[in-house]
Amino acid sequence: MKLKLKKILPDIIYPFAAVGIIVALWAIFAAAIDMELIVPSIGSTFDKLGNLLTGADFYRALGNTLLRTAASFLTGALAALLLSLVSLNDSVRKFLSPVIKIVRSVPTMSVILLTVIWMKPATSPIFVAFLINFPIMYSGFYSAFSGVDKDLVAMSKVYGVKFKNRLFELYLPAIAPAAFDCMQSSIGLTVKIVISAEVIAQTRYSMGIAMQMARGYLETAELLAWTLAAVVLSYILELLIFAIKKAFVRWK
């Protein structure tokens, strides 16, 4: 018991220490600059957050942004999985890799500005975030697939195992640890891109537009409160993916 406590104590102490230092720096800056407009105090930020949390608008915006994030992330992950799987075929990979490279190298801002012109404000953030998270997950999944043990593949071929069984019992479990790690870092990015695109597309009832409006009214404390909400949202989504990974990868 004592030993276990000793083991998990650092897991609790260090994150708290890190958050503590950030909060302390924030408090020092706020006190030193002493202008709510530029660096709001911790107190007023949490006051605003409290106000937000009691209003229905907050949940509406949060819900919409969350749905967009989920839609973009899930389609990105699914497309990345399917395309990285077919990329195990060399000719398919040679065809796809320049396409993915181009998608990858287009500046995020161009993607956002272009899709805002082409699509509705409610859907463009989904597509923008997809264009950003899909190539990242594709590369992550593809390298995980190419790392699958060739000896096991050869074994399953000699024993005449069907592709379906190879996929579900050999390939997918083999890529799972790396794939979940990749998805965990992509989800946070997806939240950020969705919110950025919402700002530029002026998407109604969204976290992005709420931040933009707070900025417009010089409500810096409220802008920070929304930011805190976005950080917590990312963190919870990351934890969720981590939990799914733990439930799925049980053999290590």
Next chain:
Amino acid sequence: MKLISVSKSYGDNVVFDKFCLEAEEKKILAVLGSSGCGKTTLLNIISGLTDFQGAVEKSGNKISYIFQNKRLLPNLTVYKNIEFVLKNVYSKEKIPCIINEILRKVELYDSRNLYPSELSGGMGQRVSLARAFAYPSDILLMDEPFKALDISLKKRIIETFNSLYRTDRRTTVFVTHDIEEAFAVADRIIVLQKGGNILADETLSVPAEERGYADFSETKKRIYDVL
């Protein structure tokens, strides 16, 4: 089973040059040879894992292969690892009986729910053996399966192999660099040299199960002479 004029090179490295070999059905052919002479390549040619020139005539297409390394799926238990290769050949109802029976024979029934990472080296090799015999193959290929085991473990596993084989004979090619292993299981022993020369070819008169510690000093001498 017949290999007819089989050639295989890796670049300039000629491993087999118009190599011919006939293996008797339902008998164990041991292929002795030093490291790098092409033993693994020979098994990969027979199993279709590598391309080559020439032809291999087989009595059936189903092949069991006990690899040099265990090749178990890390995410599947012992039981599921065997089930993995049987799903395509047996009905759902039949599979559990076959797996449980073979696991009892290799003394792994109590370990059926363990993952490969929880097994010792000898146990892992037994799973690999069980998988090969559970699979209804015409041909059995074995690539130095007893190599990494200590003496007493090796002896026990060879006994297990012989008892499995006695009730379930298959056309077997067993490659090794250990002459004692060859004498412990084989019906016929050949000595292979790089390029595909056969330096010795001895048929053992006493069947493996009746062999015990029978003295093959004359045969052994002839084999040692060419090594």
